[in-house]
Amino acid sequence: MVQLTRIYTRGGDKGKTSLATGKRVPKHDLRVQTYGTVDETNAVLGLARLYTRTPALAEADAMLARIQNDLFDLGADLCTPAVSSDSTRPTLRVVAAQVQRLEREIDAMNASLTPLASFILPGGTAAAAHLHLARTICRRAERLLTELMDAEPDETNPVVLQYLNRLSDHLFVLARHVNDHGTADVLWIPGDNTREP
Numbered sequence: 663m664v665q666l667t668r669i670y671t672r673g674g675d676k677g678k679t680s681l682a683t684g685k686r687v688p689k690h691d692l693r694v695q696t697y698g699t700v701d702e703t704n705a706v707l708g709l710a711r712l713y714t715r716t717p718a719l720a721e722a723d724a725m726l727a728r729i730q731n732d733l734f735d736l737g738a739d740l741c742t743p744a745v746s747s748d749s750t751r752p753t754l755r756v757v758a759a760q761v762q763r764l765e766r767e768i769d770a771m772n773a774s775l776t777p778l779a780s781f782i783l784p785g786g787t788a789a790a791a792h793l794h795l796a797r798t799i800c801r802r803a804e805r806l807l808t809e810l811m812d813a814e815p816d817e818t819n820p821v822v823l824q825y826l827n828r829l830s831d832h833l834f835v836l837a838r839h840v841n842d843h844g845t846a847d848v849l850w851i852p853g854d855n856t857r858e859p
Contacts, residue, residue, distance in 0.1 A: 682742040692810045697740040699803035700826075703796050704733040710792035714840065719789065722840055725767055729829065732760050736822055740807075743817040756821045764828040771835045776844035783848040786841035793837035800830045 678686045679694060687694060707726050714723040738754045784794030804826040811818050838844045 682738065685743075692806065692813060693740060693743070696803060696806040696810050697737040699799060699806055700733055700737050700740065703799045703803055703829075704730055704737075706792055706796040706799055707733075710789055710796060713787065713789035713792065719840055722789070722836060725832075725836065728763070729832070732756070732825070735760070736825060739819050739822055743814065744819060755819050756825050758821055758824075761821060761824045761828050764825070764832045768828070768832050768835050771839045774843055775835070775838050776847075778844075778847075779849070780852075781850040782838070783850050784837075785848045786837070786846040789840040790837040790846070793833050793840065797830050797833035797837065800826055800833060804830065 677689055679689050679691075680686055681693070707730050711723055711726050711730075713719075714726060716723075735754055736756050739756050742753050784798075785791050804823065807818070807823055807826060811820075811823065838847055841847050
């Protein structure tokens, strides 16, 4: 269990931060940007949960609680480059079972949704709007991660990429699910504003 006794350390006052290995890197380091964006995704999920803590959305809220915990696991994974793992203590890694759980939840939710006849616009209910925002931030984290994996191909757990890719799909389907099973989705009408008044 993590124990935080001091919130500020002054360690970052010169623009550097520490990875889990103790290595000091600039705060703009690509690895730090990646797990920082994962943290941003998690923060927006916290906002979404303000709207899912109802009896009607209890299942969605439980999914989001599990995902928030997974994202802390994922941040810890990213904070510990694979090639420099300290063999004297266990390293927390995201595992395939976490990705598979997301897939099962996507399939279960998708089975009850109204089929899509168009792309949908982010919105509908407050919960759905926040989930769409989290989805777009998750996609940004995924883009940063692919750049990191190109730069440091042997230092990042490939399951992290699978998890983020699946999570953005999950958040899309969950947004539709909390939009009254898709009936409250806001549909894109191509070219709707191009017509003469």
